[in-house]
Amino acid sequence: MTIRSAACIVGAFEHPTRHAPDKSHAQLHAEVAAGAIADAGLSRDDIDGYFCSGDAPGGLQSMLNYLNLTVRHVDSTDIGGVSPIVQVAHAAAAIALGRCNIALITLAGRPRADRVKTGTEPRIRHAAAPDVQWEYPYAVPTAASYALAARRHMHEFGTTSEQLAWIKVAASHHAQHNPNAVLRDVVTVEDVVTSPLVADPLHRLDCCVISDGGGAVVVARPEIARSLARPVVQVRGAGESTGHQHGGLIDLTRTAAVRSGPAAFAEAGVTPADIRYISLYDSFTITVLLQLEDLGFCAKGKGGAFVSDGALISGVGRLPFNTDGGGLCNNHPANRGGITKIIEAVRQLRGEAHPAVQVPDCTLALVHGTGGQLATRHGAGTLILERAA
Amino acid sequence: MTAERAIPPVRPDPESLPFWEAAREGRFLLRRCSACGQAHWFPRTLCPFCWSGDTAWEEASGLGTVYSWTVLRAGAVPNIVAYVELREGPRMLTDLVEVEPDAVAIGQLVEVVFRPTSDPDGPPVPMFRPR
Numbered sequence: 269m270t271i272r273s274a275a276c277i278v279g280a281f282e283h284p285t286r287h288a289p290d291k292s293h294a295q296l297h298a299e300v301a302a303g304a305i306a307d308a309g310l311s312r313d314d315i316d317g318y319f320c321s322g323d324a325p326g327g328l329q330s331m332l333n334y335l336n337l338t339v340r341h342v343d344s345t346d347i348g349g350v351s352p353i354v355q356v357a358h359a360a361a362a363i364a365l366g367r368c369n370i371a372l373i374t375l376a377g378r379p380r381a382d383r384v385k386t387g388t389e390p391r392i393r394h395a396a397a398p399d400v401q402w403e404y405p406y407a408v409p410t411a412a413s414y415a416l417a418a419r420r421h422m423h424e425f426g427t428t429s430e431q432l433a434w435i436k437v438a439a440s441h442h443a444q445h446n447p448n449a450v451l452r453d454v455v456t457v458e459d460v461v462t463s464p465l466v467a468d469p470l471h472r473l474d475c476c477v478i479s480d481g482g483g484a485v486v487v488a489r490p491e492i493a494r495s496l497a498r499p500v501v502q503v504r505g506a507g508e509s510t511g512h513q514h515g516g517l518i519d520l521t522r523t524a525a526v527r528s529g530p531a532a533f534a535e536a537g538v539t540p541a542d543i544r545y546i547s548l549y550d551s552f553t554i555t556v557l558l559q560l561e562d563l564g565f566c567a568k569g570k571g572g573a574f575v576s577d578g579a580l581i582s583g584v585g586r587l588p589f590n591t592d593g594g595g596l597c598n599n600h601p602a603n604r605g606g607i608t609k610i611i612e613a614v615r616q617l618r619g620e621a622h623p624a625v626q627v628p629d630c631t632l633a634l635v636h637g638t639g640g641q642l643a644t645r646h647g648a649g650t651l652i653l654e655r656a657a
Numbered sequence: 658m659t660a661e662r663a664i665p666p667v668r669p670d671p672e673s674l675p676f677w678e679a680a681r682e683g684r685f686l687l688r689r690c691s692a693c694g695q696a697h698w699f700p701r702t703l704c705p706f707c708w709s710g711d712t713a714w715e716e717a718s719g720l721g722t723v724y725s726w727t728v729l730r731a732g733a734v735p736n737i738v739a740y741v742e743l744r745e746g747p748r749m750l751t752d753l754v755e756v757e758p759d760a761v762a763i764g765q766l767v768e769v770v771f772r773p774t775s776d777p778d779g780p781p782v783p784m785f786r787p788r
């Protein structure tokens with residue numbers, strides 16, 4: 269049993285807002301849902317599967333009540349901001365099993381309007397979580413967690429801040445063409461490494477933006493996809509996993525992509541060399557570098573050299589990434605970068621990315637995310653998408 | 658560091674209570690499995706490596722080396738967060754104290770020191786300082 273060719277992404281919508289003090293959190297979910305359904309050319313009554321995650325206010329039941337949706341398949345998987353990426357695979361599996369035909373996945377939030385101290389203030393998820401007493405006293409917010417990974421990678425492999433900066437530089441080259449992006453100015457390596465330190469060795473410009481908004485995608489049976497007017501984007505393979513402290517044997521230089529990546533490539537029957545465009549979770553520059561290594565785009569420890577000199581810039585380098593500007597420059601709605609990664613890959617495969625960043629003949633794309641915190645618990649999801657003939 | 662931040666209190670649970678009671682006496686405990694022989698972090702009743710229930714507390718050396726570290730600069734007082742690789746094997750998330758950021762290095766030898774939290778009746782928490 270495989271999800272290869274079992275489902276297609278038929279609708280995708282990214283909310284244009286990046287600051288939404290005048291909208292409710294649930295309203296943002298509804299607006300992206302309506303946007304994705306309209307993009308697909310479907311109606312709300314066609315939806316028979318609904319997927320949301322930890323960003324949904326009140327959880328899945330509150331969302332279904334608010335949206336007034338009645339469905340026959342639900343999924344509220346939460347492994348951090350990557351969740352929508354694994355939910356596309358879950359939706360494909362549900363469709364393959366006949367549990368639903370048309371699945372809606374929404375992600376939205378307003379941390380900017382709510383002035384959440386994202387990344388720099390620890391959050392307690394659940395007072396009875398077994399790890400709280402061993403973490404909370406030490407004040408390890410998200411930025412510190414990724415900084416610990418970056419420092420260790422530098423120590424083991426000689427990776428430099430300048431190499432990490434190239435990732436932000438590439439994202440900024442793409443964001444200049446995105447009128448909705450939070451940060452539209454092209455930056456240099458020097459701009460990044462001279463920006464203030466947030467958590468050594470990560471600078472302010474090594475971090476993603478904090479933005480309101482969201483996005484949604486619609487996953488449907490291939491017969492339905494072919495009946496619609498949009499180009500057909502097919503799910504070809506997927507993998508998921510999580511990483512954690514492993515009883516004290518944590519390795520900060522490796523993410524769970526070492527498991528999700530090979531599973532996705534095996535299911536899709538392709539290799540990293542076949543990928544024309546890549547959407548990579550970019551909560552921080554180090555996140556991108558670790559994922560590239562763990563997915564097999566370069567050897568472990570060689571990520572710094574791989575990303576340097578514009579290698580990730582569309583039209584310039586060997587592997588165009590996050591051509592919307594990514595979380596680093598464009599949008600990281602609800603502090604979760606999963607949905608926007610899927611949406612830009614769909615734009616690329618449809619040939620609907622901005623002409624300045626559109627990858628020519630983009631037939632095969634990879635979407636990968638890392639949610640949660642690298643120094644404690646994180647989720648990973650890999651999705652390989654193709655444009656069907 | 659000249660000043661130290663207020664440390665949030667811990668709430669011991671039935672499984673962790675012996676650790677925190679020992680911490681009040683300045684003793685740093687680890688939990689080790691008799692079935693597979695390995696010490697783990699953080700302490701659990703069932704061994705995280707083999708799920709055996711044959712685990713017991715032992716007094717640890719309190720020594721380790723810095724595996725990675727960062728300085729979080731967002732708060733009023735910069736805070737050095739670290740992973741320390743304990744001499745007994747496991748890597749432990751913690752803070753470094755009594756040291757300036759430019760004097761910290763991966764591989765540095767450190768020792769445990771207990772710091773009070775903002776709850777005067779609660780147990781102190783283990784942190785590490787250069788040895």
Ligand SMILES: [Zn+2]
Nearest residue numbers: 690693704707
């Ligand atoms: Zn054991």
